[in-house]
Amino acid sequence: MAVTVPDSELGKPEKPQRARRAWRPWLLRLVAAAASGFVFYLSFAPRSLWWLAPIAFAGLGLVLRGRRVWGGLGYGFTFGLGLYIPLLTWLQDFLGPEVGVTPWIALSAALALYIGIGTALGTFAARLPGGPVWMAMLVIATETPRAWWPFGGFPWGRVAFSQPEGAFVPLASVGGAPLVGFAVVLTGFCLATVIPRLRRRAWRPLVLPAAGVILPVVAGLALWPTIDTAAQNGSLTVATVQGNAPDIGLELENESATVEANHLAQNQRLAQEIAAGQVPKPDLVVWPETAVTTVGEDPAVDEAVDSIGVPALVGTLDHSGTQPRNTVYVWNPGTGPAESYSKRQLVPFGEYVPARSIASLVTPFVDQTKDIQAGTTPSVMNVAxxxxxxxxxxxxxxxxxxxxxxxxxxxxxxxPTNNAWYGHSEMSYQQLAMARLRAVEHSRAVVVSATSGVSAIVQPDGTITASTSEFTAASLVGRVPLRQATTLSDRLGAWTEYTLVGVALATAVAGMVQSARTRRARAKDTRATVAE
Known part of the structure; x- marks a missing residue:
């Protein structure tokens, strides 16, 4: 049977089948990168799915296999968007619908770009022996500048913060958050190397990447018996005061009197429960961040502290200076405020506004705010x-x-914390996960006192022994061990992080040099072939 070809198609070269489908692998990789980022998001609190984090990085590692620098940047950035856009939805609870989604999306994109830079550099390091190790280091290395710049940085969403429990968290006692994060990403990237080799049944080159999957998990599990929770210098009975606050986002700024009244009322209920023998008398009472507004003194707080008769740590917005300060006071019964600590790491666009003229374009409330003054001294006080x-x-x-x-x-x-700004979101649970990681990192109990929840008592191994719900008035009373031993992480300090960053950058440079040499060698061979 004869086939008639339209005149319009005559003379046109037929497109190869492969060319017509060339876009498909690119699109599939993009979808896989975004999906892997979302899987990583699912590993964060309030879910207890810590094991999803290495699986997410295995997905990213498979996407990055054989990619060049621009592909590494694009796929890493897409992975970051898949993580940060859902992780930071609580910004919308804070800002409200009238501000729009611009700040939320812009911040998510900025944080995602850091991951993209790490994976872009990782495409050079991947060409070196032990590629997954160097790639994992580069991804974690980007968390350091992200905690510095811009505007003091934004460490939210660090890999380690997805690990308040599970196999990897004991590593925090050795190398803090950087080591925990590195172990998670290394496990995932090595798994991404193992999977293709298993499919090809390439058994011999499987040993090293398989070790990279197994060893971080085994190392973490082996450290669990070393995580001590015993009291070394006695113990303390601690109570928290969660007075609750209206769930109104930014409008909470105008409700300081309500917040203070709520906490005074909850403190009174706690005093009545103690007097009735319903709960034991604490040695220390902890109020949340900015629970009250003071000028360094407050007769109502004096009376509240006196009613229980033990020292309290009281979070205040202190107006005793030329600028307000976010301060925690040691408040003693009978004598009032004593030592204090003022917050040093202020929240940009929340507690102070950098580049006000630019910020006002996306945040109309800027002109109504006044910058809080940052503290200058370390956060340590003597109380109880x-x-x-x-x-x-x-x-x-x-x-x-x-x-x-x-x-x-x-x-x-x-x-002490005030999470009432962020509504019924995951933010408070994400912050509690950080506190649990710090407990293991420093071998210290952590007492979280939140304005509207979640308040919690955390043991030195990161386990929660008591907690509250969100947007309720409640108190916790519990016994916590006092410990003085320092972990290896404390003794190494920031050197773990700086060493990791230094090695990561060195491998990226080495990969670039090797890549340049390879290109020159290929160009030389091409010229020689043409000459022949």
């Missing part, structure tokens, strides 16, 4: 006969705040 470090809210995401306090003799970590 012990030394306590009290990183405030957002500061728990930064390694140096709690570490400095422990180095200065703190035997207990207290985390």
């Amino acid at each position: 006969g012990t030394r306590v470090t009290a990183p405030i809210c957002y500061e728990i995401a930064y390694d140096y705040i709690a570490r400095e306090g422990v180095d200065d003799g703190a035997q207990l970590i207290v985390l």
